[in-house]
Amino acid sequence: MWLTGLYGGGKExxxxxxxxxxxxxxxxxxxxxxxSFVIDVASSKDIVQDVFTTFWIENDKLINKKLIKPYLFxxxxxxxxxxxxxxxxKSGLDELFSSFTEELANSENxxxxxxxxxxNLQSDLEMAIQELPEQRQLIFRMSRFEEMKHKxxxxxxxxxxxxxxxxxxxxxxxxxxxxxxHL
Amino acid sequence: MLVFRLPxxxxxxxxxxxxxALFLAYLEGTISLADEQFLLEWLKNNPNTITDFNDxxxxxxxSKMAGTLKDDAIELxxxxxxxxxxxxxxKETVVSHNIWYWLPRIAAVFxxxxxxxxxxxxxxxxxxxxxxxxxxxxxxxxxxxxxxxxDGTIIWLNAGSNVKYSNEFGKKQREIQLTGEAYxxxxxxxxxVFLVRTSELNIKAYGTAFNVxxxxxxxxIETTLIEGSIGVTRRSFENKKNDEVLLExxxxxxxxxxxxxxxxxxxxxxxxxxxxxPAKREEQKLTYLISKGIDTKEFTSxxxxxxxxxxxSLKDLAVILERKYDVKIHFDSxxxxxLKFTGSLENxxxxxxxxxxGIAxxxxxxxxxxxxxxxxxxK
Numbered sequence: 001m002w003l004t005g006l007y008g009g010g011k012e013x014x015x016x017x018x019x020x021x022x023x024x025x026x027x028x029x030x031x032x033x034x035x036s037f038v039i040d041v042a043s044s045k046d047i048v049q050d051v052f053t054t055f056w057i058e059n060d061k062l063i064n065k066k067l068i069k070p071y072l073f074x075x076x077x078x079x080x081x082x083x084x085x086x087x088x089x090k091s092g093l094d095e096l097f098s099s100f101t102e103e104l105a106n107s108e109n110x111x112x113x114x115x116x117x118x119x120n121l122q123s124d125l126e127m128a129i130q131e132l133p134e135q136r137q138l139i140f141r142m143s144r145f146e147e148m149k150h151k152x153x154x155x156x157x158x159x160x161x162x163x164x165x166x167x168x169x170x171x172x173x174x175x176x177x178x179x180x181x182h183l
Numbered sequence: 184m185l186v187f188r189l190p191x192x193x194x195x196x197x198x199x200x201x202x203x204a205l206f207l208a209y210l211e212g213t214i215s216l217a218d219e220q221f222l223l224e225w226l227k228n229n230p231n232t233i234t235d236f237n238d239x240x241x242x243x244x245x246s247k248m249a250g251t252l253k254d255d256a257i258e259l260x261x262x263x264x265x266x267x268x269x270x271x272x273x274k275e276t277v278v279s280h281n282i283w284y285w286l287p288r289i290a291a292v293f294x295x296x297x298x299x300x301x302x303x304x305x306x307x308x309x310x311x312x313x314x315x316x317x318x319x320x321x322x323x324x325x326x327x328x329x330x331x332x333x334d335g336t337i338i339w340l341n342a343g344s345n346v347k348y349s350n351e352f353g354k355k356q357r358e359i360q361l362t363g364e365a366y367x368x369x370x371x372x373x374x375x376v377f378l379v380r381t382s383e384l385n386i387k388a389y390g391t392a393f394n395v396x397x398x399x400x401x402x403x404i405e406t407t408l409i410e411g412s413i414g415v416t417r418r419s420f421e422n423k424k425n426d427e428v429l430l431e432x433x434x435x436x437x438x439x440x441x442x443x444x445x446x447x448x449x450x451x452x453x454x455x456x457x458x459x460x461p462a463k464r465e466e467q468k469l470t471y472l473i474s475k476g477i478d479t480k481e482f483t484s485x486x487x488x489x490x491x492x493x494x495x496s497l498k499d500l501a502v503i504l505e506r507k508y509d510v511k512i513h514f515d516s517x518x519x520x521x522l523k524f525t526g527s528l529e530n531x532x533x534x535x536x537x538x539x540x541g542i543a544x545x546x547x548x549x550x551x552x553x554x555x556x557x558x559x560x561x562k
Contacts, residue, residue: 015475016265020261020265023261023264024257024261027252027257027260027261028249028252028257031248031251031252032245032248032249032252034248035244035245035247035248036241036244036245039244041247041248041251044248045260049260049263049264049267052264053264053267053268056268057268060431060432060433091219092219092220092223093209093219093222093223093226096223096226096227096233097233097236097237097240100233100234100237101237101241104237121245122249122252125242125245125246125249126249129246129249140246141250144243144246144247144249144250145246145247145249145250146250147247147250149211149213150207150211150213165203165204165207168207169203169207172239172242172243173239175242175246176235176238176239176242179242183238183241183242
């Protein structure tokens with residue numbers, strides 16, 4: 001074992017600790033990014049898991065550590081676009097939005113900088129939600145994080161379903177403006 | 184129904200409120216089939232609105248995802264991934280095995296060992312009895328040479344080393360025999376594996392650059408991979424695929440020769456070994472140690488004339504210097520042998536090196552032609 005002590009230094013091939021660090025740092029952003037292409041939460045997470053598995057096997061090919069983040073986002077994007085083709089039970093509307101997103105994604109400039117900008121996606125989204133007025137924030141969190149229906153939220157907060165809808169629609173507009181560089 | 188065909192901006196707030204409500208119902212998953220069809224038609228007739236609605240839909244999904252990403256959920260996902268990469272057939276897990284992995288396995292295959300060793304010896308003798316002629320290249324102590332093989336492979340041969348290959352080389356096979364140290368830049372040819380045979384290990388290369396050090400007077404055989412991939416197997420198990428240790432770039436495997444005692448390893452190993460006769464126990468000490476992420480320059484720089492020394496005892500350093508400069512180093516006192524040195528030597532003369540050692544460790548020395556005496560400084 002004394003040998004490892006002697007020769008352990010120098011250029012480090014990625015160990016499990018470094019890999020874990022990258023995972024914990026980027027997993028939320030990559031999942032949020034994947035879910036902008038793929039509707040189903042579980043499928044988005046599978047895609048991100050797959051990308052990390054491949055990255056673990058092939059990380060030695062990425063000599064420049066600055067390229068790790070863009071590589072991961074690019075891999076998630078491509079896997080997600082391929083996955084979408086296999087997604088079933090699509091309605092006509094799903095189909096319309098889906099092919100629109102795909103066209104948009106294909107026309108995007110795939111630069112290192114562009115992919116790097118996604119690395120704050122989750123925190124940007126979270127911060128934008130926190131900027132919302134109290135009640136609008138509460139309604140949006142109940143809708144999205146607790147997956148409550150508009151009617152349930154209305155009942156819970158003792159307001160009309162119409163108000164819930166209006167508030168949610170405003171929130172979507174607000175978030176779209178806040179996150180425009182990510183969309 | 185005519186009003187629906189008007190452009191969006193002319194629709195007025197009642198219509199846009201209706202579309203918004205339908206769209207929200209669609210996101211929520213509560214929209215009726217008829218309403219969905221209506222919304223679809225409306226969007227197709229108002230394509231300039233799709234971007235906005237599509238962005239809303241993406242934000243809707245992203246927010247739902249964000250709600251599932253609590254710290255403990257991420258921790259759980261990490262554990263799943265960790266299990267996945269540990270159980271899948273990933274090269275990484277093979278090379279990271281430590282001696283606790285190898286020792287029981289080596290012990291287990293030992294009983295087969297004698298038989299396989301005998302068989303392979305027999306086969307080896309057979310092939311040598313054929314009408315083969317051999318090319319042999321020797322470098323004397325104090326010299327180095329660079330050889331180009333018939334297949335385009337380049338070999339730098341270090342001091343006091345020998346390579347040998349038959350006239351069959353490059354035809355059916357690419358096999359060479361090595362004693363000492365050599366650096367290889369193997370010409371890429373996937374159909375013919377390049378095989379380096381040392382006294383106890385075989386190294387299989389698939390178009391690659393690597394260094395092998397196998398001096399008979401040293402207790403280890405050391406293989407360092409710079410580029411590409413190589414597989415190392417013990418010679419007595421050369422046909423056993425599962426004996427192969429695959430190396431990735433910047434990794435190095437140190438193999439302990441059977442005949443040499445390595446006390447540290449032996450101590451660690453004893454509790455895990457089954458009861459065996461003393462003779463067998465001796466053989467079970469052989470093991471591999473793999474270090475990853477090493478600075479390969481340290482192990483290959485000899486070919487460019489640079490010699491790296493990392494915490495090397497004076498005793499071992501003397502062996503290296505004897506080979507490099509073709510000198511003989513004598514110790515007046517045993518205690519000097521344990522002094523440790525770290526540094527690098529380039530194109531210095533042997534006098535300069537000995538002088539540097541003398542200054543660094545406060546040692547007196549005398550040089551007489553090719554004989555060097557080291558002694559403790561008189562106080």
